[in-house]
Amino acid sequence: MSGIHEPKCPSCEIIGKSNIVSSKSDSQSGGGDPWFEIAHCAKCGHVYGVFAKVVNPPKQPKPFG
Numbered sequence: 001m002s003g004i005h006e007p008k009c010p011s012c013e014i015i016g017k018s019n020i021v022s023s024k025s026d027s028q029s030g031g032g033d034p035w036f037e038i039a040h041c042a043k044c045g046h047v048y049g050v051f052a053k054v055v056n057p058p059k060q061p062k063p064f065g
């Protein structure tokens with residue numbers, strides 16, 4: 001057991017988390033926030049996954065009493 005388990009790109013076999021970068025989507029919500037982020041290999045561009053951004057709807061504070 002090495003103890004350290006670094007991610008390895010299945011496509012170009014580069015090792016290390018620092019080689020995984022995320023890009024924001026081009027499409028944006030009305031508030032200017034990107035809809036999702038794409039995690040991909042910095043070297044070959046292999047896509048690890050797409051993550052939906054959590055968009056917080058504008059919330060009204062609950063009025064007291």
Ligand SMILES: [Zn+2]
Pocket residue numbers: 009010011012013014041042043044045046
């Ligand atoms: Zn790669």
